[in-house]
Amino acid sequence: MGLLSCFRSTVLRKCSKGSSGMSRFLYTNNFQRNLISSGGNESYYGYFNRRSYTSLYMGTGTVGGITSARIRVPNVGCEGFMCSSHLSITQRNSRLIHSTSKIVPNSEIQNITTEMVKTPEVSRWMDQVIPTIAPCDAAEPWQLGFQDAATPIMQGIIDLHHDIFFFVIQIGVFVSWVLLRALWHFRSKMNPIPQRIVHGTTIEILWTIFPSVILMFIAIPSFALLYSMDDIVVDPAITIKAIGHQWYWTYEYSDYNNSDEQSLAFDSYMIPEDDLELGQLRLLEVDNRVVVPAKTHLRVIITSADVLHSWAVPSLGVKCDAVPGRLNQISTFIQREGVYYGQCSEICGTNHAFMPIVIEAVSTKDYGSWVSSQVN
């Protein structure tokens, strides 16, 4: 991995030279890059098009661009206070959504979570000042709770957890109270001779029926959410194949092939800690990101070439084992544009901790221009 990582980092270092402009808030010109833009030479993916992606037309050096919108977003993870402020606003917005949401069937989850995209006025004003900073969904330091949801499934998981946790706290307090009361009232000072036979039919019936009812009320929304995850009613628009290797991920987009030899496939290696730039996240950044369109039904087919891996992205609420010789399918629908981080979640050897997953959700136009730049 060392030699190949050096090569990848060299490519990334060259890519950073293509930056243009200077941010008013970030006192350096290395952060703002044109991820997907019409100016082909400065495109983030243009450089990788020549070296990293195994494309049929690798050597031509052509970089196509369709959209005229020049999107300038940070290439790296959360940086400075701006992204943190944006994240906090997103969290606040997410909490507002959660306060009124309930566990509903799959078709209604989308209606509820589409409000996730709406942002308050403050954030809208900030977006005008900094229109190019995308939300970066990675775990905050020492984060204990969930990351912000980007899919209806993850929003459902968060709501289910909060609802069940309420019952769990109540049951825990009640059972602790009963236990402590029994310890107190039946201590040896008050009862030197213990009772040998104690039985009560009524309380036996009560503490059998009530837990059953509680479990039923927990199971109904849980099963509803579980079976909505396996929904295959909607035909997907894009199929992505994630193939696990020791110790990196390979991604294939084969919807745009005209023959078996032609393929949009690339490897996704972690950027080593020595090559990280300021603001990039340790153990999470990769050299080639998975680019998907937002607000589109996706199918991700996950398999492995050598040992077991697990493809997990917390913000999307997906975790699926990569088994060699088996194709596992997950469906997802990303609600908002952004960069989402994940990691391999099945122990797979020495470098299990060093094969992250980065998904970048962009608009449909930008996705089209990205595919054009790769397939050409």
Place this chain on the structure above:
Amino acid sequence: MAETADKSQSLAEEYYVNDKQTTVVEKAVEVKEVENPKVAASEEPVAEKTVEETTPVAPAVAQESSEVTPPPAEESTEEQSSGNVEENSGNEDVAEETPEIKLETAPADFRFPTTNQTRHCFTRYIEYHRCVAAKGEGAPECDKFAKYYRSLCPGEWVDRWNEQRENGTFPGPL
């Protein structure tokens, strides 16, 4: 062949011109960084230069974008239709079309409703080769099946199966 060669040369020439422009931009940025310590002052001229650089390319790109992007009404109708997809729906474009890329893939198959899609990939591959055997190589009806198995099957699997088919050791019923 000659036409494609000419196109590639012209594209390469454009690429080299872009390279020179970027080098010039970098030099200008460096000089301004040394001269002007204030960040706000140095940002605006750089932004202006980037705008100036993009202006010669903008009209062509604008034309392309105008051609590519359909009206928003169509987008909204497509989104609504995607929300109301029925069980027996075939291929539907969830998003807009581009002149080169069409956002469509293999549809969901109710023979394989579970998470395990290994047999789905295998079955699509067999269907394609049965279609080729029945209707001949290059038949237009078989392109659909070819797209399906290419979307679902990893490249290594397809290469292995192609090799087995050539050797006559493919285990499936062709």
